[in-house]
Amino acid sequence: MAKLVVCDHPLIQHKLTFIRDVRTNTKDFRELVDEVATLMAYEITRDIPLESITVQTPVAETEGKVISGRMLGLIPILRAGLGMLDGVVKLLPAAKVGHVGLFRDPETLQPVEYYTKLPTDVTERELIVIDPMLATGGSAIAAIDVLKKRGCTQIKMMNLIAAPEGVKAVQDAHPDVDIYVAALDERLDDHGYIIPGLGDAGDRLYGTK
Ligand code: PRP
Numbered sequence: 001m002a003k004l005v006v007c008d009h010p011l012i013q014h015k016l017t018f019i020r021d022v023r024t025n026t027k028d029f030r031e032l033v034d035e036v037a038t039l040m041a042y043e044i045t046r047d048i049p050l051e052s053i054t055v056q057t058p059v060a061e062t063e064g065k066v067i068s069g070r071m072l073g074l075i076p077i078l079r080a081g082l083g084m085l086d087g088v089v090k091l092l093p094a095a096k097v098g099h100v101g102l103f104r105d106p107e108t109l110q111p112v113e114y115y116t117k118l119p120t121d122v123t124e125r126e127l128i129v130i131d132p133m134l135a136t137g138g139s140a141i142a143a144i145d146v147l148k149k150r151g152c153t154q155i156k157m158m159n160l161i162a163a164p165e166g167v168k169a170v171q172d173a174h175p176d177v178d179i180y181v182a183a184l185d186e187r188l189d190d191h192g193y194i195i196p197g198l199g200d201a202g203d204r205l206y207g208t209k
């Protein structure tokens with residue numbers, strides 16, 4: 001079974017509280033989501049492999065560590081996933097970006113796919129799927145399905161807030177995908193919104209209703 005990691009660094013928890021706050025305006029919401037995404041990227045890359053190289057300092061030759069292994073790919077789920085993308089790219093500037101467009105039908109809560117554009121070498125990359133909200137899990141499962149159908153094998157999921165129902169659904173459908181969240185909330189309400197959550201992530205990022 002894949003692991004669920006709650007990124008409980010104090011800076012992440014502090015910023016998440018203001019992200020949740022209904023009084024936080026669009027500008028501050030965007031900035032905070034961007035900052036938390038950067039901090040989460042630090043946690044999610046904790047286990048990427050290193051290799052030793054020799055480096056000449058001004059004083060002596062020494063051994064240094066550099067990142068080795070597979071290259072990274074970032075897969076934001078449109079549209080709200082875009083709100084976290086730049087924050088992750090700041091830390092991983094060499095990563096390529098693929099987009100998966102999905103929205104959740106408000107009646108059925110089922111994901112509807114409307115766009116996919118992936119890097120040509122996506123199967124050679126270790127992928128991080130990015131979306132602020134993991135509610136029923138339908139969107140995350142559909143996005144991971146898209147990637148696996150293309151032949152991708154190394155996938156992690158990154159969310160600001162998850163509901164236990166969504167975590168279980170993703171773990172059941174994709175037991176090989178580790179999930180990193182800033183918070184695991186209580187439950188879903190009757191409309192599939194996370195309680196307490198932060199409301200509609202896309203609407204709060206882009207000022208739509
Ligand atoms: C939100 C969110 C996730 C999805 C989560 O997107 O960003 O993609 O809902 O819900 P689920 O786990 O039940 O599938 P939404 O469908 O509102 O689209 P948007 O990003 O375009 O606003």
Ligand code: URA
Nearest residue numbers: 135193194199200201
């Ligand atoms: N999508 C959101 O944006 N918020 C939720 O609480 C659930 C799904």
